[in-house]
Amino acid sequence: MISERDRIVAAARGMVEAGGVDALSMRKLAAELDVAHTAIYWHVGSRDELIGAVIDAFLADLGDITPTGRTPRARMESVAREIRRQVVEHRALVALAMEQGRFPGMWFPAQVALAREVSAAGLKGAEAARAVTSLLYLAGAFVMLEAAFEEHAHEAHATVELWRGVEDPRIDRGLKTRMARGFDAASVFEDTLEAVLDWIMAKSEGD
Amino acid sequence: MISERDRIVAAARGMVEAGGVDALSMRKLAAELDVAHTAIYWHVGSRDELIGAVIDAFLADLGDITPTGRTPRARMESVAREIRRQVVEHRALVALAMEQGRFPGMWFPAQVALAREVSAAGLKGAEAARAVTSLLYLAGAFVMLEAAFEEHAHEAHATVELWRGVEDPRIDRGLKTRMARGFDAASVFEDTLEAVLDWIMAKSEGD
DNA sequence: ACCTGAACACCGTTCAAGT
DNA sequence: ACCTGAACACCGTTCAAGT
Numbered sequence: 362m363i364s365e366r367d368r369i370v371a372a373a374r375g376m377v378e379a380g381g382v383d384a385l386s387m388r389k390l391a392a393e394l395d396v397a398h399t400a401i402y403w404h405v406g407s408r409d410e411l412i413g414a415v416i417d418a419f420l421a422d423l424g425d426i427t428p429t430g431r432t433p434r435a436r437m438e439s440v441a442r443e444i445r446r447q448v449v450e451h452r453a454l455v456a457l458a459m460e461q462g463r464f465p466g467m468w469f470p471a472q473v474a475l476a477r478e479v480s481a482a483g484l485k486g487a488e489a490a491r492a493v494t495s496l497l498y499l500a501g502a503f504v505m506l507e508a509a510f511e512e513h514a515h516e517a518h519a520t521v522e523l524w525r526g527v528e529d530p531r532i533d534r535g536l537k538t539r540m541a542r543g544f545d546a547a548s549v550f551e552d553t554l555e556a557v558l559d560w561i562m563a564k565s566e567g568d
Numbered sequence: 569m570i571s572e573r574d575r576i577v578a579a580a581r582g583m584v585e586a587g588g589v590d591a592l593s594m595r596k597l598a599a600e601l602d603v604a605h606t607a608i609y610w611h612v613g614s615r616d617e618l619i620g621a622v623i624d625a626f627l628a629d630l631g632d633i634t635p636t637g638r639t640p641r642a643r644m645e646s647v648a649r650e651i652r653r654q655v656v657e658h659r660a661l662v663a664l665a666m667e668q669g670r671f672p673g674m675w676f677p678a679q680v681a682l683a684r685e686v687s688a689a690g691l692k693g694a695e696a697a698r699a700v701t702s703l704l705y706l707a708g709a710f711v712m713l714e715a716a717f718e719e720h721a722h723e724a725h726a727t728v729e730l731w732r733g734v735e736d737p738r739i740d741r742g743l744k745t746r747m748a749r750g751f752d753a754a755s756v757f758e759d760t761l762e763a764v765l766d767w768i769m770a771k772s773e774g775d
Numbered sequence: 776a777c778c779t780g781a782a783c784a785c786c787g788t789t790c791a792a793g794t
Numbered sequence: 795a796c797c798t799g800a801a802c803a804c805c806g807t808t809c810a811a812g813t
Contacts, residue, residue, distance in 0.1 A: 365777090385632045386804090386805070386806090387805080387806060387807085388804085388805070388806085392658075393652040395779070396778075396779090397778065397779050398596065398806090399778080399779070399780075399781095399807080399808085399809090400777075400778050400779075402806090402807070402808080403776085403777060403778070404777090407806080407807075408806065408807090409661075416698065430608070431696065435678065440748065450573065459619045459713075459716045460716065461720075462716070462719065462720025462722075462723045463723075464716075464720065464723060464724065464726075464727060465715070465726040465727045465730055468727070469727055471732050472727075472731075472747065473734065473736070473739070476736075476739045476740075476743055476747065477738045477739055479740075479743065480738060480739050480743060481738065481739040484740070484743070485742050485743060486740065486742030486743060487742070487747055489740055489742070489743035489745050489746070489757070490743055490746035490751065491751075491755070491759050493743070493747065494751050494756045494759075495756055495759050495760045495763065496607045498710060498713060498753075498756050498757075499760060501713055502709030502710050502713040503705060503709050504714060505709060505712050505716075506666075506705060506708055506712060507628055507650055509667065509671075510671070510713075512669065513669025514673070515669075516669045516670075516671060516672065517671065519671075519672040520671060520675070520676055521678075522672075523617065523672055523676050524679075527680065529680070529683075531684045531687060531688065532680070532683045532684055532687050533683075533686075533687040533691070533692045533693065533696055535692050535694070535696070535737065536687060536691070536692060536693060536696035536697055536700070537683070537694030539693060539694050539696070539697035540679065540697055540700065541641045543741075544697065544698075544701050546705075548698070549698070549701045549702055549705050550581070550705075552698050552701075552702050552767075553702045553705065553706060553760075553764060555767065556702065556764045556766070556767030556768075557760060557763045557764075559763065559767055560759075560762065560763030560766060560767075561763075563766075572796090593785090593786070593787090594786080594787060594788085595785085595786070595787085598796075598804070603798090604797065604798050604799070605787090606788080606789085606790090606797080606798065606799075606800095607796075607797050607798075608787080609787090609788070610795085610796060611796090614787080614788075615787065615788090
């Protein structure tokens with residue numbers, strides 16, 4: 362049975378997904394649901410509570426992370442990619458959850474999934490914990506940065522423009538022309554992920 | 569000569585630094601400056617324009633990045649650390665600049681500084697560009713994630729709580745107890761930075 | 776139990792009127 | 795050239811009054 366509260370939360374979530382939290386107005390929400398704007402308060406208490414409920418619904422929907430691949434390295438990689446994929450798909454909601462400090466619900470399942478694969482790779486104790494947190498931060502952090510980039514893709518070309526004007530003998534010319542061509546976030550993620558996985562595997566072999 | 573406009577921008581910047589953009593209200597700002605709230609519009613046009621001016625002032629204040637250390641690796645490391653330091657010191661303003669898509673002003677000087685050191689390390693062309701962007705993303709992304717964490721430090725303990733309840737034979741026990749103790753962002757940054765630098769140096773030696 | 780309408784305290788912005 | 799005050803269209807929230 363879907364309650365009126367559920368309908369309100371679903372509509373609010375739609376507004377957040379479409380335009381970020383700032384687009385969530387109690388009055389517009391009420392208009393969309395064809396009720397007086399004050400009616401909403403009977404169901405959700407306040408705008409902050411409503412935002413909390415939207416995040417709850419989102420976190421509940423977040424699927425489990427199931428690693429794929431045969432080697433521990435491939436499986437760690439798949440978990441990191443899966444985290445990234447989930448987060449990319451729900452940028453607005455993830456940004457909101459982060460803003461609101463909802464880290465446990467957001468990241469704990471991913472942490473556990475990573476912990477299993479890192480254990481399988483043979484890492485233990487503090488070293489294993491550092492591997493887990495590095496991978497977690499990597500996936501989470503890159504996505505937040507990317508979200509900011511994508512929302513302002515039109516301004517990326519300004520950086521490219523600036524690079525065109527650089528004349529510095531200490532900078533490799535090939536590097537300069539590359540920077541002046543721009544780059545895509547996904548491949549930067551892949552590179553950094555490879556680097557961190559190399560580092561982790563080196564540790565696991567060192568034991 | 570400091571104009572009335574400068575005074576307004578400075579006061580607005582103070583409000584943003586203290587409480588984020590949401591804390592910047594034209595009416596409160598006017599009250600602080602002891603003028604009618606409508607007077608501000610003569611000098612800055614609109615709230616959005618004012619926010620733009622606040623970011624401009626911040627970016628102009630951002631110091632140059634001067635690498636330290638003798639080996640290329642140490643110098644790249646120092647640049648990454650310096651980016652992080654600058655950003656950590658001005659979390660609210662950096663977050664605002666990112667939100668507004670002001671990437672060029674925010675990151676271009678850092679990119680150039682990194683490009684010099686990566687060139688000095690012997691990397692060239694596309695490979696060098698990937699090294700620069702990895703380091704840049706790393707510093708920028710981690711800081712944004714950290715900013716979110718720090719603002720909600722009280723809730724970090726909830727994750728720690730969750731770890732305590734985990735009973736999974738596939739997860740190393742030492743890893744589990746480590747995760748249940750929490751971790752600090754700075755050392756995660758250091759770890760990941762080492763990993764990326766290892767990866768870069770391996771490439772530079774491969775040539 | 777659920778909804779409405781009036782009311783209050785906030786916003787950003789415009790504009791005629793003052794000096 | 796610079797400031798004020800009234801006015802408008804938006805907010806979130808409370809609460810008495812209705813069914």
